[in-house]
Amino acid sequence: MSRFTRKLRQWTAHLFDLPQDMLSNVPRFTMIGNRQLFVENHRGVVHFSSEHMRLSLVTGELEVFGRNLVIRGIWTEEVFIEGSIIEVKVHGMEDT
Amino acid sequence: MKPPALANWRGYVRVRIRGQYAEQLLNKLSAKQMLIWDVAREEDNQVSFFMMLPDFFRLRPLLKETGCRVHVEARFGLPFSVKQVRKRTFFISGLFLFLLGMYMLSSLIWTIDVKGNERISTDDVLAAAREEGIYPFQWTFRMKKLDTLSKELNARLPSTSWIGVTRQGTKVVIHVVESTVAENRTLRNPSHLIARTDAVVTEIIAKAGRAVVRPNTRVKKGSVLISGIVGSAQAQQAVPAKGVVRGLVWHEYEISSPLISKQKVLTGEFTERHYVQLGERRLQVSGFGDIPYAQYEVTTDVAATSWGRVSLPFGWITEKIAEVQLVAEERSEQAAMQEGLKQARFDIVAKNGPDARVKTEKILHQKSENGKVKLKVLFEVEQSIAVEQPIIH
Numbered sequence: 001m002s003r004f005t006r007k008l009r010q011w012t013a014h015l016f017d018l019p020q021d022m023l024s025n026v027p028r029f030t031m032i033g034n035r036q037l038f039v040e041n042h043r044g045v046v047h048f049s050s051e052h053m054r055l056s057l058v059t060g061e062l063e064v065f066g067r068n069l070v071i072r073g074i075w076t077e078e079v080f081i082e083g084s085i086i087e088v089k090v091h092g093m094e095d096t
Numbered sequence: 097m098k099p100p101a102l103a104n105w106r107g108y109v110r111v112r113i114r115g116q117y118a119e120q121l122l123n124k125l126s127a128k129q130m131l132i133w134d135v136a137r138e139e140d141n142q143v144s145f146f147m148m149l150p151d152f153f154r155l156r157p158l159l160k161e162t163g164c165r166v167h168v169e170a171r172f173g174l175p176f177s178v179k180q181v182r183k184r185t186f187f188i189s190g191l192f193l194f195l196l197g198m199y200m201l202s203s204l205i206w207t208i209d210v211k212g213n214e215r216i217s218t219d220d221v222l223a224a225a226r227e228e229g230i231y232p233f234q235w236t237f238r239m240k241k242l243d244t245l246s247k248e249l250n251a252r253l254p255s256t257s258w259i260g261v262t263r264q265g266t267k268v269v270i271h272v273v274e275s276t277v278a279e280n281r282t283l284r285n286p287s288h289l290i291a292r293t294d295a296v297v298t299e300i301i302a303k304a305g306r307a308v309v310r311p312n313t314r315v316k317k318g319s320v321l322i323s324g325i326v327g328s329a330q331a332q333q334a335v336p337a338k339g340v341v342r343g344l345v346w347h348e349y350e351i352s353s354p355l356i357s358k359q360k361v362l363t364g365e366f367t368e369r370h371y372v373q374l375g376e377r378r379l380q381v382s383g384f385g386d387i388p389y390a391q392y393e394v395t396t397d398v399a400a401t402s403w404g405r406v407s408l409p410f411g412w413i414t415e416k417i418a419e420v421q422l423v424a425e426e427r428s429e430q431a432a433m434q435e436g437l438k439q440a441r442f443d444i445v446a447k448n449g450p451d452a453r454v455k456t457e458k459i460l461h462q463k464s465e466n467g468k469v470k471l472k473v474l475f476e477v478e479q480s481i482a483v484e485q486p487i488i489h
Contacts, residue, residue, distance in 0.1 A: 044119075044122075045119040048143070
């Protein structure tokens, strides 16, 4: 995506008051308590264990710590994680 | 997560992945849009998840790319149960044999009913039906069409005007409508018609045979009226004589008719008794005590209960007890005589047939004694006098 298109999309999103993830490839995290985490717009699993999990994003990475982590479902765009989540960290998205 | 829709039909497996790059495999699987769920890391660094059976067969190239090994842990769904079932050949063949047997037995004819026949015996109809291919343990699919069957059966049984064949499952019903056949005439042997009593012939009509006597002839009992022998003296022929012969016959009656006639007359007084009926037993409800009348008549009225057509075993009985008086009516000698003559006329008609006509009646003797009128009457009656007598050579 060129710089111009990204700017145009951001501008239209701002103009029509749309959520950011509708137009740009920004990931969306939905968390229900500390039990379930729903990640949209991911770019694959980097590391997966029952305590620690890393998901690749468009820019950067999502890191999840917890106990008994299980991927309930995995699709091309979405991941559904279940378990008792202790910590969620986002890396490499600071400047966008 | 729950297995996707129809997963049980298509079959799904739980697999265990052994290898360094299990995450890569997961990514490739989701990139190829293969459905996997419940991914969990096991203790010994292996990954287990569920996947659909068709996807499992596409797994091999991905395993090679990522250097993983797969082990199937559990199998679910219909394709696997089918495989399980295949091992139990006898059970399955029994199931199919049962179904086959059921089908075969239900496509046999078990019973044949014949309805509506009165003169034709059921066995005859069944025999004709057997020749047309309707018999017990015949295959229903080997039977001809029902309308052709009914036509051919009708042709086979000439004394039927219509035959209907219906089949309900394993039962065939043959409805027979018999044709109305003219009544057979009884064959008669050659005979004369002779006089039953002494009489004077008034009318003679010979329908078959030769009239021997003329009207106004006096005949004795047993004399030939219509001869059964016809033809000339050379070519005689005996036929059963037929015809009408009427004659005047005298009947003597002795009548005694009482001068006092006794009749039962209802006085109008009555009481009622009510009963409840239960099956064969009855329980009196009202009208207790002795009957206050010297002479009485009892009429019983049963009101039975019913439910639709079914009569129920209880009901209500009303007994009406009506007082009766015997009324002695004295009548004149003339009235008593008329009553006696009337009785005698009824008796003549009853004895000599409905075509008997009383021509004249003569009172020969009349006297009244002991409260009775005694009469001696001679009736002259015109009646049929012919009776058949076989010709014996």
